[in-house]
Amino acid sequence: MSGASVALAAMLLVVAAGSALGFYAGGRHKMDLEQWAVAGRGFGALLVWLLMAGEVYTTFAFLGASGWAYSRGAPVLYIPAYISLGYVVSFYILPQLWEVGRAYRLQTESDFFEQRYGSKQLAAFVSILGVVFIVPYVELQLSGLGFIVQAASFQAIGRTLAMVIAAVVVGGFVLANGIRAVAWSSVLKDVLLLAAALSIGLGVPSFYFHGIRPMFAALVRAHPNHLVMPGATQNLGHGWYVSTVLLNAVGFYMWPHVFGAAFTAKSGDVLRRNAVIMPLYTITLPFMLMAGFAAILIIPGLRNGDLSLLTLVRRTFPAWWLGVIGGAGALTAMVPAAILILTAATLFAKNFFRPLFAPQMTDDEIARLAKIMVVTLTGAALGCAIYSSISLVGLLLLGYDGVTQFFPGVVLGLYWKRVTRRAVWSGMLAGVIVVVLLILSHHDPLFGLNAGFVALALNFVIVGIVSLLTPAECSGFEEAPTTDVRVE
């Protein structure tokens, strides 16, 4: 057999095993909307951990991080920093969020806004923004999957065809399973990803340089500036680092899908313990970065940094291991993509379409509309992936700039009674407009600061001032809780 068929077969096997695990786990539960979207709110510590790990460690960590280590150098260190700090933030926010989530039977981030500020329009606006900013994130996963299939087939399958296959598989996966399947598929994904990270991060340096120490020594000799900020870039210095880490750490749990994952937990303490352990998971990342650094010396001059890790693996390891790593990478793209699409589809149907256009829709009809949206959104992301050329990291930074604008509304909504609906509206609008203008006019970074950070600061100031100027309102969290009698 040729290298390509061995690699592809190994990869297919891994993906099939991962999906089978998911189908098996998902098949035993009857799927209503609550089950499909928040798994009946019954996940213990283990499953929440798996679900969140499944959401957070995407192909972004796999290909994007090594890609930036290769092409930009030291600024890539922002990634392990912000992920660890994102969990720190979650320790203080998620348990409170979970409490109100249970009291008012919230399923989504928009439900939160609707309950707290008593405005369906605000909730609909949050939903549509969430959906819009999720598209680049899904696009990232599909592009990554495209790279992987392309590499594993030794270039026999083109990128576009690879991405179309990827999109069909992901869409089908979501339609059939709902969120429970996703949590279980990520078990296999995470084990394999760790194996891949170790073999690449330790194997590659020892294969080419006889160890990590000589590799870095050679790198420091050859490119002394690559390993300190701003690395290979002109404008990603310390100001950018601090502002980006802060922005992403607070934005981490503002992603509608991660926010929603908090509601799947059994208790608030599950989330708190989760926040304690999760940073350890970041430990695979340095290995990926190591691969990116090694690639600078071994395969210099790649036009697309995102390909560095896979090119390196193909050069170094036998075809079957390329296939296994490719399969792990494919699951790493599919699992988060599935969660993202599922969240966006539910948001659109439940929090945007129904309240504004069809208030009489039943939950079953919502579920059906959500499934149509799954197809539409997958198609949209696929279209973007085929026609755009932003790097994987660039795509995620774009998404973060957007979703972080929810942060003032969430955190002040939880902790500050005085904050009003109009204030949140004005802050969020201003933040989003500033982000879009700065990015479209190529002013990111602005004075060495991340554009999203500038917008977030403005957002906070506006929410504060307008809240104090508008008359006090009654918080939706002071109403009597929905009586929580559920028939299992």
Add this chain to the structure above:
Amino acid sequence: MGLIPFVAMCLSVSLWDRIRPMPFGIPFNFFWLISWILLTPLCMWGAHKLERRQESPRPPRSEDAS
């Protein structure tokens, strides 16, 4: 407790963003971040303990409340 990792990994970047010394042959900034990936859970574990202690007058939150 939660502020410690923020200061260490984010705000103090200009103090540790350099290559030398190279512990275990790893550039200092890279080594520093890897250490804090391991130290952050320790800090949060401490915070969890503290919070538990503050809540102790009340009975500990039961796990199976649904």
